[in-house]
Amino acid sequence: MWFLEAGQFSTRAAHDRRLLPLWQERWALAAVLAVALGVVPFWGNDYWFSAILIPFLALSLAGLGLNLLTGYAGQLSLGSAAFMAAGAFAAYNAQLCLPGLPWWLGWGIGGLVAAALSVLFGLPSLRIKGFYLIVSTLAAQFLIPWALVKFSWFSHGSASGVITAPPLTVAGWDLSHPAGRYLLTLVTVLGLTWVAHNMVRSELGRQWMAVRDMDTAAAVIGISLPRAKLLAFAISGFYLGVAGALWAFAYLVTVEPHGFDLARSFQILFIVIIGGLGSVAGAFLGAAFIVLFPLALSNLAGALPNGWIDAGQLENLQKMAFGALIILVLIREPEGLASLWQRWRSRARRWPLRH
Numbered sequence: 381m382w383f384l385e386a387g388q389f390s391t392r393a394a395h396d397r398r399l400l401p402l403w404q405e406r407w408a409l410a411a412v413l414a415v416a417l418g419v420v421p422f423w424g425n426d427y428w429f430s431a432i433l434i435p436f437l438a439l440s441l442a443g444l445g446l447n448l449l450t451g452y453a454g455q456l457s458l459g460s461a462a463f464m465a466a467g468a469f470a471a472y473n474a475q476l477c478l479p480g481l482p483w484w485l486g487w488g489i490g491g492l493v494a495a496a497l498s499v500l501f502g503l504p505s506l507r508i509k510g511f512y513l514i515v516s517t518l519a520a521q522f523l524i525p526w527a528l529v530k531f532s533w534f535s536h537g538s539a540s541g542v543i544t545a546p547p548l549t550v551a552g553w554d555l556s557h558p559a560g561r562y563l564l565t566l567v568t569v570l571g572l573t574w575v576a577h578n579m580v581r582s583e584l585g586r587q588w589m590a591v592r593d594m595d596t597a598a599a600v601i602g603i604s605l606p607r608a609k610l611l612a613f614a615i616s617g618f619y620l621g622v623a624g625a626l627w628a629f630a631y632l633v634t635v636e637p638h639g640f641d642l643a644r645s646f647q648i649l650f651i652v653i654i655g656g657l658g659s660v661a662g663a664f665l666g667a668a669f670i671v672l673f674p675l676a677l678s679n680l681a682g683a684l685p686n687g688w689i690d691a692g693q694l695e696n697l698q699k700m701a702f703g704a705l706i707i708l709v710l711i712r713e714p715e716g717l718a719s720l721w722q723r724w725r726s727r728a729r730r731w732p733l734r735h
Contacts, residue, residue, distance in 0.1 A: 416566060421559045429558035430631070436671045437565045438626040443651035443663035444576055445619025450649075451657035452580055453612035454592025455505050456513050459498075459520035460620055461644035465637055466524055467494040467621025468628035469534050472543045476536055483548050483629070487568070491621035497524065498617025505609045509595075521642055528637035542636045545629040561630040568626060572619060577660050579615070588612055589658070654709055656716025665717040673705065674698055 400406045424433070446460050471490030475481050497520065504516040528534045529541040536543070547556045548564060555564055579585055587608045590598040599605050628635040647670060655666025677698045713719055 413570070417563070421563055424559065424562070426558045429562045432671060432675070433562050434558075434565050434626075434631045436667050437562075437569045438623050438631055439648070439651060439670060440664045440667040441569050441572060441626065442620055442623035442648045443655060443667050444573065444660065445616045445623060446648050447652050447655075447657065447659070447663050448576060448580070448588075448619065449612050449616035450652060451659065451662075452585060452592060453588040453609065453616075454595075455502070455609060455612055456510065457502075457517040457616070458514050458642070458645050458649065459501060459517040459524075460648040461640040461642070462520045462522075462524035463494040463498050463617045463620040464624030464627060464644070465528060465640035466497050467491055467624035468635060468640070469528055469543065469637075470494065470621065471625040471629065472545070473534065473536070475546055483546075483564075484568075487622050487625040487629070490625045491618040494621025494624065495614040495617040498613045498620070499610050502610060502613030502617075505613065506606050518642075521645055525637040525640055540636060541638075542634060543628065544634045548629065565626050565630045568622065572622065573660065576619070580660065584608075584611065592658075650706065654706065654716055656718030659716065659718035661721060662716050662718035665721065669709075669717065673702060677701055 400409060420428075420433070442460060442464060445463075446457065449455050449457055467487075467490035469490075470493035471486040474489040475483070475486040478486075501517055501520040505513055508516065532539060532541070535541045547554060548561060549555060550564075553560075555561065580588070587598070587603050590601070590603055591605060591608050595605055598608075624640065627639075632639065651663060651666035651670050653666070654669050655664070656662030678694070681694055681697075709717070
């Protein structure tokens with residue numbers, strides 16, 4: 381059997397909090413991380429880093445941030461891209477106003493500013509929920525990018541609001557090249573994912589799930605609904621703010637507020653829905669689908685004989701195929717791609733037995 385579990389019993393409470401309970405899974409994860417950290421930076425090319433890996437990691441972190449709020453705490457939001465923009469511009473201004481500030485501290489300040497704004501726009505969640513809460517968070521999506529363009533102070537005097545990220549250095553080493561930016565993004569995402577995984581398994585995470593499942597029952601058993609909801613908005617906003625800093629500093633390098641428009645918020649929402657609500661791994665699976673599927677369609681169209689597909693209509697055909705596949709995934713797997721992984725894992729644990 382692929383998953384021989386005999387003898388792998390948890391004897392301490394710390395073992396129950398492990399990310400992966402079986403040694404097979406831990407070794408597999410260690411191998412993946414070893415390749416990602418020790419092989420890919422030396423063997424990958426600039427196209428891999430700039431077009432695939434860095435946007436995949438940044439969108440995974442953004443999807444994880446929204447999943448903490450929507451998947452675990454049950455609070456709906458359509459302002460994800462606005463909080464990403466707030467984090468990116470706050471990190472940019474922090475590094476300009478505080479010369480010599482390390483990039484990682486600037487990204488942290490960006491996350492904190494996005495968290496504060498997220499709490500501000502999350503205050504209506506104390507009185508309303510569902511569709512009305514979506515409308516409330518949608519206000520952030522329109523207000524924050526508008527403010528970033530209207531007041532040129534946020535972009536250091538740029539009339540269009542465009543900002544250019546400063547160089548990324550660590551201990552005197554310039555990591556502004558694609559491989560260096562990939563490593564910084566990977567380490568940041570891994571660290572925050574580890575924190576998120578432990579958070580959702582902690583008392584706070586269980587409070588979020590209780591609020592999500594039935595807030596009235598959660599209040600009856602003593603859970604403070606305002607504290608749980610606002611903490612969910614704050615932590616989700618922090619993750620989205622750091623993801624925005626990654627998007628601006630490590631991926632695009634030069635970014636404008638309109639790059640964080642409503643379409644980006646829908647993209648992050650699709651990542652969560654396709655990947656799986658209430659699943660840390662689902663954020664990565666959904667981001668992989670969102671990033672890789674359009675590239676696969678472009679490569680497939682490029683492999684066809686000339687004249688089969690009009691180049692001017694290729695983008696529209698990609699959108700149609702992408703939309704149709706999303707609908708198909710939602711019909712066949714309403715719980716997201718994470719449920720496919722769980723099903724495969726369950727079968728592998730029984731293999732070769734059928735029952």
